[in-house]
Amino acid sequence: MLALRAERAFDGEHSLAGPVTVLTENGTIKAVERGHPDIPGAEVVDLGTATVLPGLIDTHVHLCADGRNGALERVPGLSAEQLDAVIADSLERHLRAGVTTVRDLGDHQWAVIEQRGRHVQRVLGSGPPITSVGGHCWSMGGEASGEDELRLAVRTRAERGVDVVKVMASGGFATPGTQVGDCQFTEQELRVVVEEAHAHGLPVTAHAHSLAAAQRAVAAGVDGIEHLTCLTDRGIQVPADLMEALAEADIAVCHTLGITQEPPPFMKEAWDRIGMSYTAKVSMAGLMYDHGVKTVAGTDGGIAESKPHGAIAYSVADLVRSGVPNAGALASATSQAAKACGVAKGMLKPGWDADIIAVQGDPMRDITALHNVLTVVVGGQIVTTTLPLDRRV
Ligand SMILES: [Zn+2]
Numbered sequence: 182m183l184a185l186r187a188e189r190a191f192d193g194e195h196s197l198a199g200p201v202t203v204l205t206e207n208g209t210i211k212a213v214e215r216g217h218p219d220i221p222g223a224e225v226v227d228l229g230t231a232t233v234l235p236g237l238i239d240t241h242v243h244l245c246a247d248g249r250n251g252a253l254e255r256v257p258g259l260s261a262e263q264l265d266a267v268i269a270d271s272l273e274r275h276l277r278a279g280v281t282t283v284r285d286l287g288d289h290q291w292a293v294i295e296q297r298g299r300h301v302q303r304v305l306g307s308g309p310p311i312t313s314v315g316g317h318c319w320s321m322g323g324e325a326s327g328e329d330e331l332r333l334a335v336r337t338r339a340e341r342g343v344d345v346v347k348v349m350a351s352g353g354f355a356t357p358g359t360q361v362g363d364c365q366f367t368e369q370e371l372r373v374v375v376e377e378a379h380a381h382g383l384p385v386t387a388h389a390h391s392l393a394a395a396q397r398a399v400a401a402g403v404d405g406i407e408h409l410t411c412l413t414d415r416g417i418q419v420p421a422d423l424m425e426a427l428a429e430a431d432i433a434v435c436h437t438l439g440i441t442q443e444p445p446p447f448m449k450e451a452w453d454r455i456g457m458s459y460t461a462k463v464s465m466a467g468l469m470y471d472h473g474v475k476t477v478a479g480t481d482g483g484i485a486e487s488k489p490h491g492a493i494a495y496s497v498a499d500l501v502r503s504g505v506p507n508a509g510a511l512a513s514a515t516s517q518a519a520k521a522c523g524v525a526k527g528m529l530k531p532g533w534d535a536d537i538i539a540v541q542g543d544p545m546r547d548i549t550a551l552h553n554v555l556t557v558v559v560g561g562q563i564v565t566t567t568l569p570l571d572r573r574v
Contacts, residue, residue: 182206183561184223187539191234193516193528195508196545203233205535205561213529226568228539231555234511235527236281236536238518239493241407241435241479243287244271244304248482248489250445256289257320264292271483271490272300276565278491279554281536284479284522286310286347286386286407290322294341301564303536305522307347308338310388311374313365317353317388328373331366335374339381344522346378347407350387351394354451361455362391362412371401384523386433392418399426405433405521407479411465416456419465421472428473433521435479436466438503439496440487448485467503476500477521478514494551501548511544535561 182204189199192213204212204220245259246252247267259267275283285293285306297304309323311334316324325334338346350366352359359365366374371387378385379402386405387398391412398406406427411419427434440459443449452458470476478497482490493514500510519527526534537558542550556566 182211182220182223183535183558183563184220184225185228185233185537185539185558186217186225187228187233188230189232189543190529191232191508191511191545192530193235194512201233203529203537205537205558208535208560210529210531210533210535212531226556226563228556228568231539231541232543232550233529233537233539234544235515235529236538236557236559237279237493237514238282238284238478238522238527239275239280239480239482239514240284240477240518240521241286241437241481242271242275242283242490243481243483244268244283244285244293245287245289246483247271248274248486250485252484253287253318264289265296268293268296269300272302272304274489274491275482275493276302276557277554278493279538279540279551279557280491280493281538281557281559282519282522282524282526284345287318287321291341294343301559303524303526305344305524307345307386308341308343310347310349311335312349315359316365317349317351317356317359319356328370331370331373332377335377335381335383339383343383346374346383346385348374348385348387350389350398351391353388353390354448361451362414364391364394364397366397368397368400371397371403375402392420392423396423399423399430399432402430403432405435405477407435408437409434409469410457410462412455412457417461417465419468424469424472424474427469428475431475433475433477433517434469435477436462437479437481438463438466438499439480439492441489441492441495442487444487445485463499463503466500467505470500470503470505470509475517476505476509476513477518478510494549497551498548507545507548510548
């Protein structure tokens with residue numbers, strides 16, 4: 182039994198004024214108590230003036246990518262040992278940032294799926310994203326054409342035990358020869374993917390940069406949308422009826438915000454060509470949140486130096502910058518992300534998994550507190566801490 186004493190807590194939805202004690206037993210949260218009660222038999226850890234909150238969830242990462250420019254292009258050339266080393270290093274960076282669950286949405290072949298159980302954190306994954314022939318990220322191994330191949334692609338993923346199906350509804354920035362504004366599948370083809378995935382109990386999330394691809398994905402009944410850049414021939418357009426449809430269907434949108442430095446030149450040039458900027462992307466996230474669109478945090482971690490692994494604090498801070506209240510931004514990386522991933526995490530609530538972090542300061546007042554992760558607990562075990570041993574009382 183572990184008792185974590187802190188000055189205050191964020192429980193995944195709300196702030197709890199302190200002091201607070203979170204009690205864990207057998208890997209789950211047993212109680213969240215006000216004050217610092219005596220708990221016989223518990224290992225008590227005094228976190229001082231820290232805030233405790235659920236372990237963070239990054240819903241969009243690429244564990245096979247090493248976080249340097251050109252990362253995705255390098256992946257097909259890596260040996261199995263090199264790939265394993267990159268995945269382990271990526272997860273270590275997430276852990277230090279307080280990320281106790283990741284959802285990998287761009288596996289190379291099945292590398293991540295095959296070694297999901299070997300790590301400290303919970304790793305969820307899609308396997309190789311389903312894409313058109315020669316389409317965005319085709320080198321990951323997920324090409325499919327026509328309804329029969331799409332159904333087969335989903336069944337193969339279900340047999341492999343994926344946690345989610347990812348489909349590339351539009352082109353992307355990082356694959357030469359694809360157009361970011363193009364649709365890769367028809368609405369009917371996307372519907373086939375959704376039907377087959379749902380029949381296997383799997384959610385579907387669609388990568389969509391173009392507005393047309395997003396509209397098709399929503400009509401096809403997907404459960405989530407990645408990026409949602411809403412590109413059109415006339416620049417970015419966010420129609421009110423799209424936001425209404427997203428909110429009504431409770432579709433989880435991951436804007437893949439969070440950059441630690443200026444994006445690489447090729448990315449900036451591609452953005453300039455289509456009339457997009459990072460600032461516009463950030464404001465769009467706030468606009469959609471205001472319209473009731475369910476927002477989940479995810480970084481696209483690993484794809485470039487501006488998007489390294491472990492940058493979840495930047496992603497959440499950019500949501501706040503977009504106008505999302507601190508509690509909503511924190512929920513996007515905890516309770517809302519957990520719901521989108523279908524895991525009993527992201528809440529400090531009895532019965533939920535005991536994945537807990539402590540940060541210095543109060544992220545409800547100053548979101549940059551998320552940069553100062555002091556202690557990470559996974560399944561009721563302290564896995565990293567900067568605390569001196571005498572804090573364990
Ligand atoms: Zn991605």
